[in-house]
Amino acid sequence: MTEQTAHPSPAASGSATNGAIVLDQVGKTYGSGEGAVEAIRSISLTFAQGQSVAIVGPSGCGKSTLMRMIAGLDDLTAGSIRIGDRQVTGPVRDIGVVFQRDLLLDWRSVLDNVLLPAEIRGMDMAAASKRAMALLEELDVAGFAKHYPWQLSGGMRQRVAIARALLPSPHLMFLDEPFSALDAMTRDQMNVLLQQIQAAEHVTTLLITHSILEAVFVADRVLVMSGRPGAILDDITVDFPRPRKLELRETPAFTAIVGRIREQFVKTGDLVG
Structure with missing residues (x-):
């Protein structure tokens, strides 16, 4: 599928990691021989500086593994990752991480x-x-x-x-299911707050989530991953104006994007239609 790059917002300067994130044919396999498990298969992507990206996919599809590899916390078994002018070969210092x-x-x-x-x-x-x-x-x-x-x-x-x-x-903030344990109302509040923080800090943001609504509301771009081995099924630019209000989720344009993502999971059998 053709890559799509949303228009980036300005980002702070002065760091070696400042710049685009480039994944080239990235793969991850655990084990070897007959016991080998392929977790990630041949992912090539570019994340623009200052962009807010969300990744959605079924449990076990490799979303968190992909994030850890970009952060340099998990080794690749194929391909390469670059942040700015540096190849990722170990833990990246210039990342703030928020977990569930x-x-x-x-x-x-x-x-x-x-x-x-x-x-x-x-x-x-x-x-x-x-x-x-x-x-x-x-x-x-x-x-x-x-x-x-x-x-x-x-x-x-x-x-x-x-x-x-x-x-x-x-310059980078990675969030791995940060709001999944919160009640629905608090999660809505955090979704509104997150987009405000991303804009104020001009930080490139990668959000891992199981919530399609959350992904579309928060992100400039939504990556849809398949079940294992994880691959990119769809790459959707979300160009709703910011700041976004919760009422946006009731609009036909928003519903259409949510429907497009759900349809991908129906096709692959990860969601019953």
Whole structure:
């Protein structure tokens, strides 16, 4: 299928990883011989700088594996990945990652959790504290800076996790099913917030999700993956104006894109039509 590239928004400069992400015939196989399991098959893609990309697909299709390979946390068995002018050969430093579990440290305050990357990287703590509070303000949890994670709701904890991921001003932010454990109303709120943060931080975003609605609402581009071995079934540009409101999901244009994605899963037998 022909690749589609949405118009990128500006991104911050000054990092070796700043730029497009290019995947060339990327593959991943676990094991060898008769016991080999092919997880990813021959994926070639380009993610534009500043773009918000969502990947949807059935469980076990390799979405998270693909994300880990781009982040340099999992080795390739075929092909290559480049970020900007550098080939990915190990963990990429310039990435903020948010997982389904927020992984906050319950014995540290909200502010101290956000500041953890600054301590690990040896950043200027005064400047880091100022940015941490600005991020918490942007995420509407600044009033809980002195609280502890166990005192917060699930949605608030994920806001703190996003602030922590963004503290070092990464050019890339990867989110692996970050809102799947939240209730429907909180998830809607986080979807609206995520697109606002992506625009404010000018960060290239890769979202892994099982929710077709979430993918279409948040992203500039939706990649549809097949069941194992994971391959790209469809590559859809989502060009709705930003900022997007939840009412967008009730429009015929939005419904049409959701229907197109569902039809792909019906064709492959991953969804009953």
